[in-house]
Amino acid sequence: MKKKIVILPGDGIGKEVTACGKKILEQVAECFGHQFSFDYATIGHEAIEATGNPLPDESLAKMKNSDAVLFGAVGHPKYDNDPTAKVRPEQGLLKMRKELGLYANLRPIKLFDELLGASSIKPEILKGADILFFRELTGDVYFGERGRKDAGSTAFDTMIYSRYEVERIAHKAFKAALTRSKRVTSVDKANVLESSRLWREVVQEVAKQYPDVTVDHMFVDAAAMKLIQNPKAFDVVVTGNLFGDILTDEASQIAGSMGMLASASIGDTVGLYEPIHGSAHDITGKGIANPLASILSAALLLDISFGLKEESETVIKAVEQTLKDGYRTRDIADASTPHEKILGTEVMGNV
Amino acid sequence: MKKKIVILPGDGIGKEVTACGKKILEQVAECFGHQFSFDYATIGHEAIEATGNPLPDESLAKMKNSDAVLFGAVGHPKYDNDPTAKVRPEQGLLKMRKELGLYANLRPIKLFDELLGASSIKPEILKGADILFFRELTGDVYFGERGRKDAGSTAFDTMIYSRYEVERIAHKAFKAALTRSKRVTSVDKANVLESSRLWREVVQEVAKQYPDVTVDHMFVDAAAMKLIQNPKAFDVVVTGNLFGDILTDEASQIAGSMGMLASASIGDTVGLYEPIHGSAHDITGKGIANPLASILSAALLLDISFGLKEESETVIKAVEQTLKDGYRTRDIADASTPHEKILGTEVMGNV
Ligand SMILES: CC(C)[C@H](C(=O)O)[C@@H](O)C(=O)O
Ligand SMILES: CC(C)[C@H](C(=O)O)[C@@H](O)C(=O)O
Numbered sequence: 001m002k003k004k005i006v007i008l009p010g011d012g013i014g015k016e017v018t019a020c021g022k023k024i025l026e027q028v029a030e031c032f033g034h035q036f037s038f039d040y041a042t043i044g045h046e047a048i049e050a051t052g053n054p055l056p057d058e059s060l061a062k063m064k065n066s067d068a069v070l071f072g073a074v075g076h077p078k079y080d081n082d083p084t085a086k087v088r089p090e091q092g093l094l095k096m097r098k099e100l101g102l103y104a105n106l107r108p109i110k111l112f113d114e115l116l117g118a119s120s121i122k123p124e125i126l127k128g129a130d131i132l133f134f135r136e137l138t139g140d141v142y143f144g145e146r147g148r149k150d151a152g153s154t155a156f157d158t159m160i161y162s163r164y165e166v167e168r169i170a171h172k173a174f175k176a177a178l179t180r181s182k183r184v185t186s187v188d189k190a191n192v193l194e195s196s197r198l199w200r201e202v203v204q205e206v207a208k209q210y211p212d213v214t215v216d217h218m219f220v221d222a223a224a225m226k227l228i229q230n231p232k233a234f235d236v237v238v239t240g241n242l243f244g245d246i247l248t249d250e251a252s253q254i255a256g257s258m259g260m261l262a263s264a265s266i267g268d269t270v271g272l273y274e275p276i277h278g279s280a281h282d283i284t285g286k287g288i289a290n291p292l293a294s295i296l297s298a299a300l301l302l303d304i305s306f307g308l309k310e311e312s313e314t315v316i317k318a319v320e321q322t323l324k325d326g327y328r329t330r331d332i333a334d335a336s337t338p339h340e341k342i343l344g345t346e347v348m349g350n351v
Numbered sequence: 352m353k354k355k356i357v358i359l360p361g362d363g364i365g366k367e368v369t370a371c372g373k374k375i376l377e378q379v380a381e382c383f384g385h386q387f388s389f390d391y392a393t394i395g396h397e398a399i400e401a402t403g404n405p406l407p408d409e410s411l412a413k414m415k416n417s418d419a420v421l422f423g424a425v426g427h428p429k430y431d432n433d434p435t436a437k438v439r440p441e442q443g444l445l446k447m448r449k450e451l452g453l454y455a456n457l458r459p460i461k462l463f464d465e466l467l468g469a470s471s472i473k474p475e476i477l478k479g480a481d482i483l484f485f486r487e488l489t490g491d492v493y494f495g496e497r498g499r500k501d502a503g504s505t506a507f508d509t510m511i512y513s514r515y516e517v518e519r520i521a522h523k524a525f526k527a528a529l530t531r532s533k534r535v536t537s538v539d540k541a542n543v544l545e546s547s548r549l550w551r552e553v554v555q556e557v558a559k560q561y562p563d564v565t566v567d568h569m570f571v572d573a574a575a576m577k578l579i580q581n582p583k584a585f586d587v588v589v590t591g592n593l594f595g596d597i598l599t600d601e602a603s604q605i606a607g608s609m610g611m612l613a614s615a616s617i618g619d620t621v622g623l624y625e626p627i628h629g630s631a632h633d634i635t636g637k638g639i640a641n642p643l644a645s646i647l648s649a650a651l652l653l654d655i656s657f658g659l660k661e662e663s664e665t666v667i668k669a670v671e672q673t674l675k676d677g678y679r680t681r682d683i684a685d686a687s688t689p690h691e692k693i694l695g696t697e698v699m700g701n702v
Contacts, residue, residue, distance in 0.1 A: 075542065079542070080541065080542060080568070080570075081568070083541055083547075083548035083549070083551040083552045083555075084548070084552070088542065090542045090543060094543070120472055120473055120476040120579055120580050120581070121471055121472055121473070121579065122471055122472070122473055125471040141492075141510060141543075141544065142543055144507065146544065146545040146546075147545060148545065148549070150513070153513055153514040153515075154511065154512070154513040154514070154549075155511070155512055155545040155546045155548065155549035155550075156495065156509050156510060156511040156512075156545065156546055157509070157510040157511075157544045157545050157546050158507050158508070158509055158510070159492060159507060159508040159509070159510060160505065160506070160507040160508075161505070161506055161507075162501070162504055162505040163504040163505070164504075189593075189596075190431065190434055191426065191430070191431065191439065191441045192441060192445070192492075192493055193492065193497065193508045194497040194498060194499065194506040194507065194508050195497075195506045195507055195508050196434075197434035197435070197506065198434070198499070198505075198506035199506075200434040201434045201435070204434075217431070217432070219431075220596075220597055221596045221597050221599075221600035221601075222600065222629075224575065224597045224598070224600050224601035225600040225601055225603055225604060225609060227601075228471055228472065228579055228601060228604040229471050229604055230471070242540075243597075245540075245571075245572045246571055246572050246575045246594075246597060247575070248572075249572035249573065249575050249576040250572075250575035250576055250578075250579060250601065252576055253576060253579040253580055258576060278573075
């Protein structure tokens with residue numbers, strides 16, 4: 001198989017971890033006789049520094065022209081502490097999602113048995129938890145009109161959803177549920193928000209086309225609580241962009257660490273794969289970032305964009321074996337991990 | 352001391368639990384020689400059934416005319432599954448918050464040592480956690496313009512904050528921090544939302560007036576993760592209405608159960624006290640609801656609205672003693688609780 005992959009390292013630990021993800025893809029190509037060619041593109045703070053634009057046209061063109069994108073992260077503390085900055089790394093990310101039509105963000109949350117001890121949640125609560133989130137990614141308050149009024153003393157953002165946006169992500173979630181335990185939980189705040197009431201209406205309609213799937217609706221506050229109280233109550237979860245942002249980060253604790261979680265963003269054109277962790281400037285350049293989320297993102301890429309199931313499973317097994325052998329980066333180490341098995345990013349990426 | 356208290360039971364388990372909260376207030380009055388008079392008012396589904404209005408004017412007038420309100424909960428599954436319902440119990444709640452000017456919702460999250468085992472989070476992560484949330488309660492997407500367009504196929508809500516709204520809640524949080532460990536975490540999504548950027552700007556300004564308090568700013572997704580990973584990293588947290596709704600429900604797991612958490616809503620006029628749990632129709636009328644959140648709400652009422660510190664502490668100590676003696680309602684029982692110590696609502700309210 002011949003494929004073009006764009007590597008989009010972005011900011012912070014993005015570079016370190018995508019280097020490991022890329023290496024895995026090269027190894028897979030070698031072992032399984034595929035031809036993967038790689039190209040690099042820029043985004044985020046790095047791109048702003050170089051060109052003034054958080055998503056240069058050239059980057060977008062390269063991605064549109066590729067078969068899949070392996071992405072790192074964007075963000076920089078410089079902008080976080082300056083609420084008045086006009087150009088921000090995140091704008092590049094949001095523009096990319098919109099321009100590539102990446103409306104469905106899949107975040108599988110599954111705990112490797114070896115990491116049962118690494119979470120702050122009790123092992124007996126976690127064991128067996130296996131959730132697949134569908135976060136809507138190109139709508140909601142992320143893309144609605146925003147601005148200031150009253151001479152700058154009032155600020156607003158618009159949460160907004162249209163029927164077709166809810167329909168297409170709901171279909172993706174219900175289809176996935178058919179291949180799993182046939183349960184979908186839709187999360188909204190329909191007791192207060194009009195956009196959530198539309199969300200709930202449309203999910204109820206779509207549900208009728210999947211009579212074998214049980215659907216329930218939960219308010220986002222209750223879901224945030226229940227996720228921690230009893231994660232096994234969830235299987236497929238579908239939710240809007242903002243609630244999905246919050247709930248999936250929270251759910252990372254179910255997987256032991258954010259450093260373990262991969263995500264796939266799919267939609268109209270090319271698929272994009274990225275860790276759910278961010279740029280993590282506090283640990284950038286120290287060589288201690290956990291590369292497994294990027295490696296698992298590469299596994300999702302092989303599976304979803306290229307249909308290479310066996311290759312994808314081989315990567316996941318390799319990660320499993322590495323954990324079984326006792327190797328850990330710091331974020332997933334627990335008190336019982338022997339010192340010599342705590343590895344840096346690069347070494348972890350090699351084993 | 353002579354005071355007028357309005358009891359506002361509302362829907363679902365609201366009646367059962369406020370009955371226990373009221374009983375405690377009566378006992379306090381008797382033991383400490385105060386004169387508390389009680390009046391009842393309606394809200395929510397119950398009020399809709401009786402008058403068509405989720406918050407009758409009479410209820411509002413009674414509350415405005417009182418010294419404090421002890422509230423239960425509103426909500427009914429009937430409306431939840433009907434996204435097109437025009438009149439909803441929650442409208443009564445939101446109108447009440449707005450009309451009474453209850454802009455600051457205080458939610459103390461503290462684990463009674465006796466309940467260390469009842470949470471899904473590991474005891475060593477929880478022990479010592481003590482968080483005070485300030486959730487803004489009369490702004491944000493709860494009160495912005497909302498509606499439909501494109502012949503109903505698009506729905507929107509407006510997240511909106513004005514400078515003075517952020518200022519007044521920030522001051523409350525910083526003042527509270529001065530009496531605690533002098534740390535404030537402000538939670539927003541300033542990397543995406545304009546209303547969050549205004550929020551952050553104003554909090555940074557207010558912070559300058561409290562040079563002894565350290566402030567940090569966290570994105571809501573990171574905060575949702577960190578709360579579970581390391582709750583001890585937080586002391587005073589200040590955030591907007593929607594993020595506060597989600598994070599405080601999530602944080603209920605830090606206290607072992609939602610059934611333990613009280614909240615105070617304060618602002619321009621009378622103070623209102625309520626459990627953070629909702630109407631919980633699934634357990635309504637079964638006599639198994641945990642009344643401790645309502646009892647602890649009564650304790651907050653005594654402290655904050657009446658300045659009766661000793662009385663308030665006596666109630667908290669009584670709750671502590673009840674837990675020490677091994678009594679539990681089901682939600683906070685763990686495997687080691689002997690059967691005969693698992694109590695119903697009424698009995699728990701008596702001990
Ligand atoms: C960086 C930020 C804009 C982004 C988001 O909120 O979507 C991130 O948190 C994510 O989840 O990918
Ligand atoms: C019932 C609902 C409208 C309410 C809210 O979202 O504020 C509740 O969840 C709360 O936290 O008091």
